[in-house]
Amino acid sequence: MESSTARDIADVVIRVEGLSKDYTMGSEVVRALRGVDLTIRRNEYVAVMGPSGSGKSTFMNLIGCLDVPSGGQYWLNGQPVAGMTENALARIRNRELGFVFQSFNLLPRASALDNVALPLVYARVPKKVRHERAAAMLEKVGLGARKDHRPNELSGGQRQRVAIARALVTQPALLLADEPTGALDSRTGEEIMALFGELHAQxxxxxxxxxxSDIAAYARRVLFLKDGVIERDELKRN
Structure with missing residues (x-):
């Protein structure tokens, strides 16, 4: 019989202890992140807020394995990430993490289907399988009928849906979204946030x-960063 401790460990997607990041600017050392401790469990929906210079972008880059910490420990799905080689980090990014950015980052000459399938190319998934999985993800985000369209034939909201489908196609442990509605009008932004809510429910x-703050309000938990530390950690009550 599985112990409660084993179940608790299996339920943790992200755990960081004493996570820090320093940057050297000339003769000055800037402490962008200062010993952050955090646990995120499976199926949590977390928003990270903070003013410019608070450390939230640095934190996102570290969690996304786009940068390496100066100190502390980071476990993703039980794997110790700190100290991994660049090749190992690239594999983690491809298999365990999905990314959604404000600017969509789609290949302009590729169809929606091929854009969504791209992470599976890097993962060396056979062409037939990756196209089937990409088509299923486009259906999931409501764009099944647009799979052959290029980005310039899609609206901003549709392009962001393609980006979300691409982020989901590898079935990541964690979906990371950096200002996902920043390039969208308010109505389209609400539609994208509703889609995130559906994904969380699934x-x-x-x-x-x-x-x-109105975007962060969609999340179930909100972290407030200031001067490189988590100043507040608020959990919504139903």
């Missing part, structure tokens, strides 16, 4: 970075 673990 079991997806999400973390989004935003400076907008």
């Amino acid at each position: 079991g997806q673990t999400l973390m989004l970075v935003t400076h907008e």
Whole structure:
């Protein structure tokens, strides 16, 4: 019989202890992140807020394995990430993490289907399988009929849906979204946030970075960063 401790460990997607990041600017050392401790469990929906210079972008980059910490420990799905080689980090990014950015970052000459399938190319998934999975993800985000369209034939909201489908196609442990509605009008932004809510209801673990309180309000838990530390950690009550 599985122990409660084993279940608790299996339920943790992100755990960081004493996570820090320093940057050297000339003769000055800037402490962007100062010993952050945090646990995020499976199917949590977390928003990260903070003013410019608070450390939220640095934190996102570290969690996304886009940068390496100066100190502390980071476990993703039980794997110790700090100290991994760049090749190992690239594999983690491809297999365990999905990314959604403000600017969509789609290949302009590729169809929606091929854009969504791209992470599976890097993972060396056979072409037939990756196209089937990409088509299923486009259906999931409501764009099944647009799979052959290029980005310039899609609206801003549709392009962001393609980006979300691409982030989901590898079935990541964590979906990371950095200002996902920043390039969208308010109505389209609400539609994208409703889609995130549906994904959360289906079991997806999400973390989004935003400076907008109305966007953060969609999350179930909100972290407030200031001067490189978590100043507040608020959990919504039903």
